[in-house]
Amino acid sequence: MNRYTRLTVLLLVFSHFPGELYAQGYPQNALCVNGQSTLCSTLPVDLPNLAIQTGYFPKTDTTPPSSNVAQDNFDWFSWQMFIALNWPADSSGKPLPGPIGKTPSAPRVWQGFQSPDQVFPGNGINTKSCAANKKGLVLFRTSKFSTNSFIEPTTPWPLIDQAGNYVIYDVRMGAVEVNYLKKNGLLTTAGQKKFTGSYSFPTGLGTSEGAIELKTAWRILTDPASYSNFFTSPATVVVPAQNSVTGKEMCLDVTVGLVGMHIMQKITNPPPFSNFWVWATFEHNANAPTAQGVTPSQSNQNAAPQKNSYDPLQACPAPTAPGSSYSFFSPSCTNNGASCTPNQPPAIPSKAKNANYLWQEKPPFAQTYLMDGKYGTQVVRCWDIYDSAKNVTAQFQAALAGTPWANYMLVGAQWAEANATEFPSPVMPFAAPFYLTNTTLETYLQLNPIIVNGKPSTDKPGSCIGCHNVATDSVNKASNFSFLPGYAK
């Protein structure tokens, strides 16, 4: 191509997308962050060369001209993170030679990260019945937050799959974050009391990763025929005495399958946005169907009332033709003989006996709480996944064909915090999509409003950023959107 043809091509591009320079500026919309079209174990940590138009307003449609073009860059970024963190690794978390499907039973890069129970003194697993040298994942540690085991955050409820088993959660933090907390003496309440600064986790830049936090959701698999559909791991589930039907601690050896994954990384953003966390969330594609007739959050196509506003949808009805079988939805689900209400939490155990949800000794572990004795939670996705996330997922799934990873999808990515002068309240801090949750991690609050009376809600809003905005450490100081400093004792 000579200089003149190149100029014509550029002019054509610009005339089609007036003022939309950012998509051309971003060199990393590829399967690998180095720009190549093969999957790789390199973690993206910043967005160099991504120029964002002044006046960027969050939208999730992909019809140009639209300021949404900036959104798809973060969708590529999120998938690149998912691949790098789920790359097979040695026992220290160092990536093994690829491709990603080559060593299916190897641990993943993120399994080299520490759990907050290991990082904050006094939180460690304290078990009588489980041998110390268990292999695989050790789930359901007892800690200050019961929420990191099998109860969903900010709720009293667990999630139960259609086989009648509880979903279990695991939280990890990358070494950069651990070092930051150590260096600033923030691993204990005493240290946090002395800390005069404000929390600001390190941001990724160039070849250095930023602070990383992960939360994963797991199903207990009881049918070996289903294993190949999931990323699986052997796991030891430590059920403390207060959650055990026997009244004694139980140690369960099970196989778990990955159904959900939250990834947060604090990165260097393009100006005018300040450095901030990227909030990516992934799910297994057979978790739950999408509700009948719902839109993505914050899409500007054919403006229906909720599409351009901060208001949640009015309802989340089960689909009339749900299609294939799901982990958390059954078309025949009934409760007291009537058809199941979507996203209804399991009955809270009666306070008279034992206020805690109990585990049986054998599957189905959540037998006591099944609807009509056999159905788990009836889950429906309340916001449709926006087009850009769907498009990027399709490209990664094609490259992952033949591996269980092809069954995972990006639900969405929130990012960016800009200066308040350009983006006035109540949108601060804002993101597209405004509403973002994972059906396996925040099942019951998908439609909780994010803006109430013109102000950001602090009451369990259905948005990563909206809800994490209230996070504090153990002495109630704002902790830069991370709940982890709250583990300190």
Ligand code: HEC
């Ligand atoms: C309604 C509130 C709420 C929403 C919505 C929410 N979270 Fe969280 N999240 C929490 C709480 C509380 C914790 C800490 C306790 C726990 O781990 O369960 C947490 C923990 C986490 C962790 C583990 C690290 C940490 O800071 O404790 C990650 C990672 C995470 N969330 C990511 C996300 C992402 C990504 C989204 C959006 C897709 C999201 N969260 C939505 C409340 C929320």
